Amino acid sequence: xxxxxxxxxxxxxxxxxxxxxxxxxxxxxxxxxxxxxxxxxxxxxxxxxxxxxxxxxxxxxxxxxxxxxxxxxxxxxxxxxxxxxxxxxxxxxxxxxxxxxxxxxxxxxxxxxxxxxxxxxxxxxxxxxxxxxxxxxxxxxxxxxxxxx
Amino acid sequence: xxxxxxxxxxxxxxxxxxxxxxxxxxxxxxxxxxxxxxxxxxxxxxxxxxxxxxxxxxxxxxxxxxxxxxxxxxxxxxxxxxxxxxxxxxxxxxxxxxxxxxxxxxxxxxxxxxxxxxxxxxxxxxxxxxxxxxxxxxxxxxxxxxxxxxxxxxxxxxxxxxxxxxxxxxxxxxxxxxxxxxxxxxxxxxxxxxxxxxxxxxxxxxxxxxxxxxxxxxxxxxxxxxxxxxxxxxxxxxxxxxxxxxxxxxxxxxxxxxxxxxxxxxxxxxxxxxxxxxxxxxxxxxxxxxxxxxxxxxxxxxxxxxxxxxxxxxxxxxxxxxxxxxxxxxxxxxxxxxxxxxxxxxxxxxxxxxxxxxxxxxxxxxxxxxxxx
Numbered sequence: 001x002x003x004x005x006x007x008x009x010x011x012x013x014x015x016x017x018x019x020x021x022x023x024x025x026x027x028x029x030x031x032x033x034x035x036x037x038x039x040x041x042x043x044x045x046x047x048x049x050x051x052x053x054x055x056x057x058x059x060x061x062x063x064x065x066x067x068x069x070x071x072x073x074x075x076x077x078x079x080x081x082x083x084x085x086x087x088x089x090x091x092x093x094x095x096x097x098x099x100x101x102x103x104x105x106x107x108x109x110x111x112x113x114x115x116x117x118x119x120x121x122x123x124x125x126x127x128x129x130x131x132x133x134x135x136x137x138x139x140x141x142x143x144x145x146x147x148x149x
Numbered sequence: 150x151x152x153x154x155x156x157x158x159x160x161x162x163x164x165x166x167x168x169x170x171x172x173x174x175x176x177x178x179x180x181x182x183x184x185x186x187x188x189x190x191x192x193x194x195x196x197x198x199x200x201x202x203x204x205x206x207x208x209x210x211x212x213x214x215x216x217x218x219x220x221x222x223x224x225x226x227x228x229x230x231x232x233x234x235x236x237x238x239x240x241x242x243x244x245x246x247x248x249x250x251x252x253x254x255x256x257x258x259x260x261x262x263x264x265x266x267x268x269x270x271x272x273x274x275x276x277x278x279x280x281x282x283x284x285x286x287x288x289x290x291x292x293x294x295x296x297x298x299x300x301x302x303x304x305x306x307x308x309x310x311x312x313x314x315x316x317x318x319x320x321x322x323x324x325x326x327x328x329x330x331x332x333x334x335x336x337x338x339x340x341x342x343x344x345x346x347x348x349x350x351x352x353x354x355x356x357x358x359x360x361x362x363x364x365x366x367x368x369x370x371x372x373x374x375x376x377x378x379x380x381x382x383x384x385x386x387x388x389x390x391x392x393x394x395x396x397x398x399x400x401x402x403x404x405x406x407x408x409x410x411x412x413x414x415x416x417x418x419x420x421x422x423x424x425x426x427x428x429x430x431x432x433x434x435x436x437x438x439x440x441x442x443x444x445x446x447x448x449x450x451x452x453x454x455x456x457x458x459x460x461x462x463x464x465x466x467x468x469x470x471x472x473x474x475x476x477x478x479x480x481x482x483x484x485x486x487x488x489x490x491x492x493x494x495x496x497x498x499x500x501x502x503x504x505x506x507x508x509x510x511x512x513x514x515x516x517x518x519x520x521x522x
Contacts, residue, residue, distance in 0.1 A: 026237065048322035048354040049395065055354065065352060070398065087220070130402030132355055135394070138425045140386045142379070142465035143344035146335060146504055 026113045028088050028126075029096045034119060039093045047073050053132065054116060060097050062134040067100040069116060069129035077125040080117060085124055088117070104134055191240045194218035196232040288328035293368050295521035300377050301327060303448055310381065310444045313388045316357070323357040325387055334366035335508070343508055345371075345379035345464060348386035350394070357394035359387035372510035377448050378461035381441050382433070389429050426470025427477050434466055434484045456493045460503045463488065463495070 031054065032040050044055045053070040061067055071077075080088075091099070102108050117126045196218075220232050290297040304310045317325035332347065333339040345367050351358035361383040367376060433441070445458045467485040469478050489495045507514070 044353075046322060046354055049316065049357060051355055051398070053354045068354065070355060130398060133397050133401040135350075135352075135356055135397065136425070137352055138350055138390075140346075140348040140383065140429065141426045141468055141470040142346060142348075142382060142386075143333065143342045143468060144465055144504060145341045146343050146501070146508065147341050 025108070025110050026115060027091050027096065027099055028115045028117055029093070030085075030090050030117045030124075032119055042093065050074070054129070056093070056097060058097065061101055061104055063136050065134040067097055068132035069100075069114060070132060071127045071129050075127060077127040079120060080124040080126045082123050085117070090117075100131060103131060192218060193236075193238045193240065194234060195236045196221055197235050198232050285324055286327040288326070289363065292329055292365075293363075293516070295516045295518065296329075296363065296368055296376065297327070298521040299373060299516060300380055300448075304377065304380060304384075304444065307444050307447050309440050310384070310448075313384050316391050317387070322354055323359075323391060324351075325358070325384075326360040328360060328362050329365045329368060330362045331366065332362075332364040334364065334370075343367075343504070345375070346383045348383045348390070350387075350390040355394050355398055357391045359390050361387060367508075368516060370509050370515065372507040372514040373516055374445070374449060374453060374457070374461055374514070375464070375507040375510070376516065378441075378445055378458075378464060381444055382462070382465065385433050385437055385441065386429055389432055393425075424470050424473045424477065426468065427473050427481060430466050430469065431481055431484060434481075434488060438462060438466075438488060456495065456499075457503065459488070459492075460495060460500055461507070463500065464504070 031043060033043060033045070042057050044057055046053060048070075050073055051070040052073045052075075053068055055066045055068040058066060096114070099108075099112070099114070103112050103114075114129050114131065115126050116129050117124050119125075218234055218237050220234075286297045286301055289301070305314065314325055317323055330347075332344040333342040335341060335343050344364055346361060346363045349360045349362070350356055351360070361380075363376070363379065363383070367379065441462045442455070442458045445462060446453075446455070449458070463485070466488075467482055469481050473481075
Protein backbone atom coordinates (compact mmCIF):
# COMPACT_ATOMS: atom_id res chain seq x y z
CA UNK A 1 0.00 0.00 0.00
CA UNK A 2 1.27 3.40 -0.86
CA UNK A 3 1.11 6.09 1.70
CA UNK A 4 1.16 9.56 0.28
CA UNK A 5 1.83 12.55 2.46
CA UNK A 6 1.47 16.15 1.51
CA UNK A 7 4.67 17.77 2.49
CA UNK A 8 3.21 20.89 4.02
CA UNK A 9 6.29 21.99 5.86
CA UNK A 10 8.41 21.91 2.74
CA UNK A 11 5.70 23.74 0.83
CA UNK A 12 5.72 26.51 3.41
CA UNK A 13 9.49 26.74 3.26
CA UNK A 14 9.50 26.87 -0.52
CA UNK A 15 6.84 29.56 -0.42
CA UNK A 16 9.00 31.68 1.79
CA UNK A 17 11.93 31.32 -0.58
CA UNK A 18 9.74 31.97 -3.60
CA UNK A 19 9.37 35.62 -2.66
CA UNK A 20 12.96 36.14 -3.69
CA UNK A 21 12.98 33.70 -6.60
CA UNK A 22 14.27 34.92 -9.92
CA UNK A 23 11.99 35.38 -12.88
CA UNK A 24 11.62 32.27 -14.97
CA UNK A 25 12.20 32.52 -18.68
CA UNK A 26 9.52 30.39 -20.28
CA UNK A 27 9.64 29.01 -23.80
CA UNK A 28 6.61 27.55 -25.56
CA UNK A 29 6.85 25.21 -28.53
CA UNK A 30 3.87 24.10 -30.57
CA UNK A 31 4.31 20.45 -31.50
CA UNK A 32 1.76 19.22 -33.99
CA UNK A 33 2.65 15.69 -35.07
CA UNK A 34 -0.46 15.56 -37.24
CA UNK A 35 1.17 18.23 -39.37
CA UNK A 36 3.30 17.19 -42.27
CA UNK A 37 5.89 19.90 -41.92
CA UNK A 38 9.46 18.67 -41.88
CA UNK A 39 9.99 20.21 -38.45
CA UNK A 40 7.14 18.28 -36.88
CA UNK A 41 8.40 15.04 -38.38
CA UNK A 42 11.69 15.44 -36.58
CA UNK A 43 10.20 14.23 -33.31
CA UNK A 44 10.12 10.80 -31.74
CA UNK A 45 7.87 10.22 -28.78
CA UNK A 46 7.30 7.32 -26.41
CA UNK A 47 6.73 6.23 -22.83
CA UNK A 48 9.61 5.08 -20.69
CA UNK A 49 8.93 4.13 -17.07
CA UNK A 50 6.70 6.81 -15.63
CA UNK A 51 7.70 9.42 -18.16
CA UNK A 52 6.39 10.40 -21.55
CA UNK A 53 9.29 11.65 -23.62
CA UNK A 54 9.77 13.68 -26.79
CA UNK A 55 13.07 13.54 -28.67
CA UNK A 56 14.19 15.76 -31.52
CA UNK A 57 15.96 13.51 -34.02
CA UNK A 58 19.05 15.64 -34.16
CA UNK A 59 22.38 14.83 -32.47
CA UNK A 60 22.67 18.45 -31.38
CA UNK A 61 23.67 18.21 -27.73
CA UNK A 62 26.82 17.13 -25.95
CA UNK A 63 28.11 13.65 -26.84
CA UNK A 64 25.88 13.70 -29.93
CA UNK A 65 22.76 13.15 -27.85
CA UNK A 66 19.31 14.21 -28.96
CA UNK A 67 17.36 16.98 -27.23
CA UNK A 68 14.80 15.04 -25.19
CA UNK A 69 11.99 16.39 -23.05
CA UNK A 70 9.70 14.55 -20.67
CA UNK A 71 6.86 14.85 -18.22
CA UNK A 72 5.15 12.31 -15.92
CA UNK A 73 2.90 10.12 -18.08
CA UNK A 74 0.01 10.67 -15.66
CA UNK A 75 0.28 14.46 -15.99
CA UNK A 76 -2.83 15.46 -17.92
CA UNK A 77 -1.48 18.91 -18.58
CA UNK A 78 -3.57 22.02 -18.88
CA UNK A 79 -6.09 22.71 -21.58
CA UNK A 80 -5.41 25.82 -23.59
CA UNK A 81 -8.25 27.15 -25.66
CA UNK A 82 -7.66 27.69 -29.37
CA UNK A 83 -8.56 31.34 -28.88
CA UNK A 84 -5.80 31.72 -26.32
CA UNK A 85 -3.06 30.19 -28.46
CA UNK A 86 -2.34 33.32 -30.58
CA UNK A 87 -1.53 35.25 -27.39
CA UNK A 88 1.38 32.93 -26.63
CA UNK A 89 4.75 33.73 -28.04
CA UNK A 90 5.96 30.47 -29.57
CA UNK A 91 9.54 29.65 -30.37
CA UNK A 92 10.84 27.88 -33.46
CA UNK A 93 12.39 24.41 -33.48
CA UNK A 94 15.82 25.92 -34.11
CA UNK A 95 15.45 28.23 -31.13
CA UNK A 96 14.15 25.38 -28.98
CA UNK A 97 17.24 23.33 -29.79
CA UNK A 98 19.50 26.31 -29.15
CA UNK A 99 17.81 27.06 -25.82
CA UNK A 100 18.05 23.40 -24.79
CA UNK A 101 21.73 23.44 -25.67
CA UNK A 102 22.30 26.53 -23.54
CA UNK A 103 20.36 25.07 -20.61
CA UNK A 104 22.16 21.72 -20.67
CA UNK A 105 25.50 23.48 -21.02
CA UNK A 106 24.50 25.62 -18.03
CA UNK A 107 25.05 28.80 -20.02
CA UNK A 108 21.88 30.57 -18.87
CA UNK A 109 21.87 32.57 -15.67
CA UNK A 110 18.08 32.72 -15.19
CA UNK A 111 15.84 29.75 -14.36
CA UNK A 112 14.19 28.40 -17.47
CA UNK A 113 11.03 26.49 -18.18
CA UNK A 114 10.01 24.78 -21.39
CA UNK A 115 6.43 24.02 -22.34
CA UNK A 116 5.21 21.79 -25.12
CA UNK A 117 1.82 22.58 -26.62
CA UNK A 118 -0.01 19.87 -28.57
CA UNK A 119 -3.37 19.77 -30.33
CA UNK A 120 -6.14 18.39 -28.14
CA UNK A 121 -9.41 18.12 -30.05
CA UNK A 122 -10.32 21.64 -31.08
CA UNK A 123 -8.08 23.07 -28.39
CA UNK A 124 -4.58 22.45 -27.13
CA UNK A 125 -2.93 20.84 -24.12
CA UNK A 126 0.16 22.31 -22.55
CA UNK A 127 2.78 20.47 -20.48
CA UNK A 128 5.76 21.78 -18.58
CA UNK A 129 8.60 19.45 -19.51
CA UNK A 130 11.94 18.51 -18.05
CA UNK A 131 15.07 18.09 -20.12
CA UNK A 132 16.85 14.74 -20.21
CA UNK A 133 20.49 15.65 -19.48
CA UNK A 134 23.02 14.51 -22.10
CA UNK A 135 24.98 11.49 -20.92
CA UNK A 136 28.29 10.26 -22.17
CA UNK A 137 27.76 6.98 -24.07
CA UNK A 138 29.02 4.05 -22.06
CA UNK A 139 29.76 0.36 -22.38
CA UNK A 140 30.61 -1.73 -19.39
CA UNK A 141 34.14 -3.11 -19.18
CA UNK A 142 34.01 -6.56 -17.63
CA UNK A 143 37.12 -8.54 -18.27
CA UNK A 144 40.01 -10.19 -16.47
CA UNK A 145 43.48 -10.68 -17.87
CA UNK A 146 44.41 -14.34 -17.48
CA UNK A 147 48.02 -15.15 -18.24
CA UNK A 148 48.55 -18.71 -19.39
CA UNK A 149 51.43 -20.60 -17.77
CA UNK B 150 33.95 2.92 11.06
CA UNK B 151 35.13 5.09 8.22
CA UNK B 152 36.47 3.76 5.01
CA UNK B 153 37.58 5.09 1.69
CA UNK B 154 34.85 5.59 -0.81
CA UNK B 155 33.29 8.29 -2.86
CA UNK B 156 30.63 10.29 -1.07
CA UNK B 157 29.63 10.86 2.50
CA UNK B 158 26.22 9.64 3.52
CA UNK B 159 24.24 10.25 6.66
CA UNK B 160 20.87 8.60 6.79
CA UNK B 161 20.68 8.41 3.06
CA UNK B 162 21.40 12.09 2.49
CA UNK B 163 24.38 12.77 0.35
CA UNK B 164 26.78 15.65 0.31
CA UNK B 165 30.18 16.20 -1.14
CA UNK B 166 32.65 16.42 1.73
CA UNK B 167 35.03 19.33 1.45
CA UNK B 168 38.71 18.69 1.82
CA UNK B 169 38.34 14.93 1.97
CA UNK B 170 36.44 14.10 -1.16
CA UNK B 171 37.17 10.43 -1.08
CA UNK B 172 36.16 9.77 2.49
CA UNK B 173 32.89 8.13 3.44
CA UNK B 174 31.05 7.03 6.50
CA UNK B 175 28.63 4.30 5.54
CA UNK B 176 27.23 3.68 8.98
CA UNK B 177 24.11 5.70 8.24
CA UNK B 178 23.34 4.39 4.78
CA UNK B 179 19.74 3.37 4.38
CA UNK B 180 18.56 1.14 1.58
CA UNK B 181 15.47 3.24 0.97
CA UNK B 182 14.29 6.78 1.56
CA UNK B 183 11.52 9.28 1.24
CA UNK B 184 11.51 11.15 -2.04
CA UNK B 185 9.62 14.06 -3.47
CA UNK B 186 7.43 12.89 -6.31
CA UNK B 187 4.31 13.90 -8.18
CA UNK B 188 5.20 17.55 -7.81
CA UNK B 189 2.55 20.08 -8.80
CA UNK B 190 3.73 23.42 -10.04
CA UNK B 191 2.24 26.81 -9.32
CA UNK B 192 3.12 30.21 -10.58
CA UNK B 193 2.67 33.64 -9.12
CA UNK B 194 2.15 36.10 -11.95
CA UNK B 195 2.65 39.83 -11.68
CA UNK B 196 1.22 42.10 -14.35
CA UNK B 197 1.63 45.84 -14.79
CA UNK B 198 -0.23 48.40 -16.79
CA UNK B 199 0.88 51.95 -17.44
CA UNK B 200 -0.42 52.61 -20.89
CA UNK B 201 -3.78 54.08 -20.09
CA UNK B 202 -3.42 57.76 -19.15
CA UNK B 203 -6.81 57.86 -17.53
CA UNK B 204 -5.74 55.33 -14.93
CA UNK B 205 -2.79 55.20 -12.56
CA UNK B 206 -0.12 52.55 -12.92
CA UNK B 207 -1.53 49.32 -11.62
CA UNK B 208 0.02 46.04 -10.52
CA UNK B 209 -1.92 42.84 -10.33
CA UNK B 210 -0.60 39.59 -8.89
CA UNK B 211 -2.24 36.24 -8.65
CA UNK B 212 -1.38 32.69 -7.71
CA UNK B 213 -3.96 30.77 -9.57
CA UNK B 214 -3.11 27.18 -8.71
CA UNK B 215 -1.58 26.24 -12.02
CA UNK B 216 1.54 26.95 -13.95
CA UNK B 217 0.11 29.25 -16.54
CA UNK B 218 -0.23 33.03 -16.29
CA UNK B 219 -3.62 34.23 -17.39
CA UNK B 220 -4.00 37.85 -18.34
CA UNK B 221 -6.22 39.69 -15.86
CA UNK B 222 -9.59 41.06 -16.90
CA UNK B 223 -8.97 44.16 -18.93
CA UNK B 224 -11.38 46.30 -16.91
CA UNK B 225 -10.16 45.76 -13.36
CA UNK B 226 -10.66 48.98 -11.38
CA UNK B 227 -13.01 50.43 -13.95
CA UNK B 228 -10.29 51.33 -16.43
CA UNK B 229 -9.32 49.62 -19.60
CA UNK B 230 -5.88 48.18 -19.28
CA UNK B 231 -3.25 46.67 -21.49
CA UNK B 232 -1.41 44.25 -19.26
CA UNK B 233 2.23 43.34 -19.47
CA UNK B 234 3.59 40.32 -17.62
CA UNK B 235 6.62 41.39 -15.61
CA UNK B 236 7.34 38.27 -13.57
CA UNK B 237 6.29 34.69 -13.12
CA UNK B 238 7.63 32.87 -10.09
CA UNK B 239 7.27 29.11 -9.94
CA UNK B 240 6.51 27.21 -6.80
CA UNK B 241 5.73 23.59 -6.14
CA UNK B 242 4.05 21.12 -3.84
CA UNK B 243 5.08 17.47 -3.73
CA UNK B 244 4.03 14.12 -2.33
CA UNK B 245 6.60 12.40 -0.18
CA UNK B 246 6.84 8.81 -1.37
CA UNK B 247 8.67 5.94 0.26
CA UNK B 248 10.99 4.52 -2.40
CA UNK B 249 12.36 1.04 -1.84
CA UNK B 250 15.52 -0.32 -3.38
CA UNK B 251 15.05 -1.31 -6.11
CA UNK B 252 12.52 1.41 -6.97
CA UNK B 253 9.33 0.23 -8.56
CA UNK B 254 9.12 2.82 -11.27
CA UNK B 255 10.87 5.50 -13.26
CA UNK B 256 11.44 9.11 -12.38
CA UNK B 257 8.98 11.91 -12.03
CA UNK B 258 5.99 9.70 -11.39
CA UNK B 259 4.79 7.02 -9.08
CA UNK B 260 7.15 5.71 -6.51
CA UNK B 261 7.01 2.75 -4.24
CA UNK B 262 4.86 1.96 -1.30
CA UNK B 263 5.79 1.15 2.21
CA UNK B 264 5.21 1.82 5.82
CA UNK B 265 7.55 4.75 6.04
CA UNK B 266 9.03 3.73 9.34
CA UNK B 267 12.53 4.22 7.99
CA UNK B 268 13.46 0.67 8.80
CA UNK B 269 13.57 -2.43 6.72
CA UNK B 270 10.60 -3.02 4.50
CA UNK B 271 11.34 -6.25 2.75
CA UNK B 272 7.70 -6.63 1.79
CA UNK B 273 8.22 -3.76 -0.61
CA UNK B 274 11.15 -5.50 -2.21
CA UNK B 275 9.19 -8.55 -3.19
CA UNK B 276 8.22 -9.08 -6.77
CA UNK B 277 5.93 -11.79 -8.00
CA UNK B 278 7.45 -13.72 -10.87
CA UNK B 279 5.16 -13.63 -13.81
CA UNK B 280 5.53 -15.97 -16.77
CA UNK B 281 4.52 -13.12 -19.06
CA UNK B 282 7.60 -11.05 -18.18
CA UNK B 283 8.82 -9.16 -21.21
CA UNK B 284 12.55 -9.60 -21.00
CA UNK B 285 13.62 -9.43 -24.62
CA UNK B 286 15.84 -12.43 -25.08
CA UNK B 287 14.79 -13.53 -28.59
CA UNK B 288 18.15 -12.66 -30.10
CA UNK B 289 20.04 -14.69 -27.51
CA UNK B 290 17.55 -17.56 -27.66
CA UNK B 291 17.89 -17.86 -31.43
CA UNK B 292 21.50 -19.00 -31.21
CA UNK B 293 21.82 -20.08 -27.57
CA UNK B 294 18.43 -21.44 -26.44
CA UNK B 295 20.00 -23.19 -23.47
CA UNK B 296 21.47 -19.90 -22.23
CA UNK B 297 18.01 -18.37 -22.03
CA UNK B 298 16.26 -21.47 -20.70
CA UNK B 299 18.79 -22.70 -18.18
CA UNK B 300 20.32 -19.39 -17.11
CA UNK B 301 18.23 -16.28 -17.73
CA UNK B 302 14.78 -17.82 -17.30
CA UNK B 303 15.92 -19.72 -14.20
CA UNK B 304 17.39 -16.56 -12.69
CA UNK B 305 14.07 -14.78 -13.24
CA UNK B 306 12.44 -17.20 -10.80
CA UNK B 307 14.71 -15.99 -7.99
CA UNK B 308 13.22 -13.13 -6.05
CA UNK B 309 16.31 -10.98 -5.59
CA UNK B 310 17.19 -11.28 -9.27
CA UNK B 311 13.62 -10.58 -10.36
CA UNK B 312 13.77 -7.39 -8.30
CA UNK B 313 16.73 -6.22 -10.35
CA UNK B 314 14.96 -6.72 -13.68
CA UNK B 315 11.56 -5.56 -12.46
CA UNK B 316 11.86 -2.06 -14.04
CA UNK B 317 12.29 -3.71 -17.45
CA UNK B 318 9.36 -6.10 -17.31
CA UNK B 319 6.50 -4.11 -18.80
CA UNK B 320 5.47 -3.88 -22.44
CA UNK B 321 6.77 -0.33 -22.47
CA UNK B 322 10.28 0.99 -22.07
CA UNK B 323 12.68 0.66 -20.36
CA UNK B 324 13.76 -2.53 -22.11
CA UNK B 325 16.39 -5.05 -21.22
CA UNK B 326 17.57 -6.78 -24.39
CA UNK B 327 19.75 -9.89 -24.33
CA UNK B 328 21.97 -10.85 -27.24
CA UNK B 329 25.33 -12.46 -28.00
CA UNK B 330 28.45 -11.27 -29.78
CA UNK B 331 32.09 -12.27 -30.23
CA UNK B 332 34.29 -10.51 -27.69
CA UNK B 333 37.93 -10.90 -26.64
CA UNK B 334 38.69 -14.42 -25.46
CA UNK B 335 42.25 -14.89 -24.33
CA UNK B 336 45.26 -15.60 -26.46
CA UNK B 337 48.19 -13.41 -27.26
CA UNK B 338 46.15 -11.39 -29.75
CA UNK B 339 43.90 -10.25 -26.92
CA UNK B 340 46.70 -9.83 -24.37
CA UNK B 341 45.09 -12.48 -22.22
CA UNK B 342 41.80 -10.61 -21.96
CA UNK B 343 38.74 -12.75 -21.28
CA UNK B 344 35.56 -10.70 -21.50
CA UNK B 345 32.34 -12.31 -20.35
CA UNK B 346 29.85 -9.73 -21.55
CA UNK B 347 29.08 -6.08 -22.21
CA UNK B 348 26.16 -3.92 -21.09
CA UNK B 349 25.33 -0.91 -23.24
CA UNK B 350 22.77 1.62 -22.01
CA UNK B 351 20.42 3.02 -24.63
CA UNK B 352 21.03 6.51 -25.95
CA UNK B 353 17.34 6.92 -26.81
CA UNK B 354 14.57 8.40 -24.70
CA UNK B 355 15.45 8.73 -21.02
CA UNK B 356 18.37 6.31 -21.49
CA UNK B 357 17.24 3.80 -18.88
CA UNK B 358 17.02 0.83 -21.27
CA UNK B 359 20.03 -1.38 -21.85
CA UNK B 360 21.35 -4.19 -24.04
CA UNK B 361 23.36 -7.04 -22.56
CA UNK B 362 25.57 -8.91 -24.98
CA UNK B 363 27.13 -12.13 -23.72
CA UNK B 364 30.39 -13.30 -25.26
CA UNK B 365 29.75 -16.17 -27.68
CA UNK B 366 33.09 -17.73 -26.67
CA UNK B 367 31.93 -17.80 -23.08
CA UNK B 368 28.59 -19.32 -24.06
CA UNK B 369 30.40 -22.06 -25.99
CA UNK B 370 33.30 -22.77 -23.63
CA UNK B 371 32.57 -21.70 -20.07
CA UNK B 372 30.80 -23.38 -17.21
CA UNK B 373 27.13 -22.67 -16.63
CA UNK B 374 28.16 -21.30 -13.23
CA UNK B 375 30.36 -18.59 -14.78
CA UNK B 376 27.72 -17.79 -17.40
CA UNK B 377 25.13 -17.31 -14.67
CA UNK B 378 27.55 -15.13 -12.69
CA UNK B 379 28.23 -13.00 -15.78
CA UNK B 380 24.49 -12.68 -16.42
CA UNK B 381 23.90 -11.43 -12.88
CA UNK B 382 26.85 -9.03 -13.16
CA UNK B 383 25.61 -7.53 -16.44
CA UNK B 384 22.08 -7.26 -15.07
CA UNK B 385 23.44 -5.19 -12.20
CA UNK B 386 25.03 -2.83 -14.74
CA UNK B 387 21.65 -2.47 -16.43
CA UNK B 388 19.87 -1.90 -13.12
CA UNK B 389 22.38 0.68 -11.90
CA UNK B 390 22.10 2.49 -15.25
CA UNK B 391 18.33 2.54 -14.82
CA UNK B 392 18.81 4.24 -11.45
CA UNK B 393 21.39 6.67 -12.81
CA UNK B 394 19.30 7.70 -15.83
CA UNK B 395 16.26 8.48 -13.69
CA UNK B 396 18.32 10.15 -10.97
CA UNK B 397 20.02 12.45 -13.45
CA UNK B 398 16.72 13.41 -15.07
CA UNK B 399 15.10 14.08 -11.71
CA UNK B 400 17.97 16.00 -10.25
CA UNK B 401 18.76 18.10 -13.31
CA UNK B 402 15.13 19.21 -13.42
CA UNK B 403 14.81 19.87 -9.71
CA UNK B 404 12.28 17.11 -9.14
CA UNK B 405 14.04 15.65 -6.15
CA UNK B 406 15.85 17.26 -3.29
CA UNK B 407 16.34 14.10 -1.33
CA UNK B 408 16.84 10.62 -2.65
CA UNK B 409 17.09 6.97 -1.89
CA UNK B 410 20.70 6.10 -1.44
CA UNK B 411 21.18 4.40 -4.79
CA UNK B 412 19.59 7.24 -6.72
CA UNK B 413 21.57 9.85 -4.85
CA UNK B 414 24.82 7.98 -4.88
CA UNK B 415 24.82 7.23 -8.57
CA UNK B 416 23.73 10.64 -9.67
CA UNK B 417 26.46 12.09 -7.49
CA UNK B 418 28.99 9.88 -9.23
CA UNK B 419 27.93 11.02 -12.66
CA UNK B 420 27.38 14.65 -11.89
CA UNK B 421 30.95 14.84 -10.75
CA UNK B 422 32.13 13.07 -13.86
CA UNK B 423 33.44 9.92 -12.27
CA UNK B 424 34.15 7.08 -14.69
CA UNK B 425 30.99 5.02 -15.04
CA UNK B 426 32.61 1.59 -14.94
CA UNK B 427 34.45 2.56 -11.79
CA UNK B 428 31.30 3.76 -10.04
CA UNK B 429 29.23 0.78 -11.25
CA UNK B 430 31.73 -1.75 -9.94
CA UNK B 431 32.15 0.17 -6.73
CA UNK B 432 28.40 -0.01 -6.09
CA UNK B 433 28.37 -3.72 -6.91
CA UNK B 434 31.19 -4.45 -4.48
CA UNK B 435 29.89 -2.35 -1.65
CA UNK B 436 26.15 -2.84 -1.86
CA UNK B 437 25.20 -5.74 -4.10
CA UNK B 438 27.92 -8.36 -3.81
CA UNK B 439 26.34 -10.47 -1.08
CA UNK B 440 22.97 -10.37 -2.80
CA UNK B 441 24.54 -11.43 -6.10
CA UNK B 442 26.34 -14.33 -4.40
CA UNK B 443 23.12 -15.55 -2.80
CA UNK B 444 21.27 -15.35 -6.14
CA UNK B 445 23.99 -17.42 -7.80
CA UNK B 446 23.89 -20.02 -5.03
CA UNK B 447 20.10 -20.27 -5.24
CA UNK B 448 20.25 -20.61 -9.03
CA UNK B 449 22.81 -23.43 -8.61
CA UNK B 450 20.83 -25.12 -5.82
CA UNK B 451 23.97 -24.82 -3.68
CA UNK B 452 25.87 -27.27 -5.88
CA UNK B 453 29.15 -25.46 -5.25
CA UNK B 454 30.81 -23.92 -2.21
CA UNK B 455 30.24 -20.37 -0.98
CA UNK B 456 33.84 -19.57 -1.82
CA UNK B 457 33.28 -20.65 -5.43
CA UNK B 458 30.19 -18.47 -5.73
CA UNK B 459 32.15 -15.53 -4.36
CA UNK B 460 34.99 -16.13 -6.81
CA UNK B 461 32.54 -16.33 -9.72
CA UNK B 462 30.92 -13.03 -8.72
CA UNK B 463 34.31 -11.35 -8.27
CA UNK B 464 35.05 -11.72 -11.98
CA UNK B 465 35.85 -8.32 -13.49
CA UNK B 466 34.86 -6.33 -10.43
CA UNK B 467 38.34 -4.89 -9.97
CA UNK B 468 38.24 -3.44 -13.47
CA UNK B 469 37.56 0.33 -13.29
CA UNK B 470 37.42 0.75 -17.07
CA UNK B 471 39.22 3.55 -18.86
CA UNK B 472 39.91 7.10 -17.82
CA UNK B 473 40.41 6.49 -14.13
CA UNK B 474 42.99 8.07 -11.88
CA UNK B 475 45.46 6.06 -9.87
CA UNK B 476 43.62 6.95 -6.69
CA UNK B 477 40.34 5.71 -8.13
CA UNK B 478 41.95 2.43 -9.14
CA UNK B 479 43.40 2.17 -5.63
CA UNK B 480 40.00 2.81 -4.06
CA UNK B 481 38.36 0.10 -6.13
CA UNK B 482 41.17 -2.34 -5.46
CA UNK B 483 40.92 -1.67 -1.72
CA UNK B 484 37.22 -2.49 -1.79
CA UNK B 485 37.86 -5.57 -3.92
CA UNK B 486 40.64 -6.78 -1.59
CA UNK B 487 38.32 -6.34 1.35
CA UNK B 488 36.04 -8.93 -0.22
CA UNK B 489 38.96 -11.32 -0.75
CA UNK B 490 39.82 -11.36 2.93
CA UNK B 491 36.29 -11.59 4.25
CA UNK B 492 35.28 -15.01 5.55
CA UNK B 493 37.08 -17.84 3.81
CA UNK B 494 40.10 -15.98 2.38
CA UNK B 495 40.42 -15.99 -1.39
CA UNK B 496 43.97 -15.93 -2.72
CA UNK B 497 44.93 -14.71 -6.18
CA UNK B 498 46.09 -18.26 -6.95
CA UNK B 499 42.61 -19.50 -5.98
CA UNK B 500 41.10 -17.09 -8.46
CA UNK B 501 43.47 -18.06 -11.25
CA UNK B 502 42.73 -21.73 -10.75
CA UNK B 503 38.99 -21.14 -10.54
CA UNK B 504 38.90 -18.94 -13.65
CA UNK B 505 41.11 -21.42 -15.51
CA UNK B 506 38.68 -24.23 -14.75
CA UNK B 507 35.52 -22.29 -15.51
CA UNK B 508 36.45 -20.13 -18.51
CA UNK B 509 37.26 -23.20 -20.57
CA UNK B 510 35.25 -25.74 -18.66
CA UNK B 511 34.84 -29.49 -18.86
CA UNK B 512 32.13 -30.59 -21.26
CA UNK B 513 29.80 -31.65 -18.45
CA UNK B 514 29.89 -28.18 -16.92
CA UNK B 515 29.11 -26.32 -20.15
CA UNK B 516 25.72 -25.38 -21.50
CA UNK B 517 24.11 -28.19 -23.48
CA UNK B 518 23.63 -27.41 -27.16
CA UNK B 519 20.39 -29.34 -27.62
CA UNK B 520 17.18 -30.02 -25.78
CA UNK B 521 16.32 -26.45 -24.81
CA UNK B 522 13.82 -25.48 -27.51
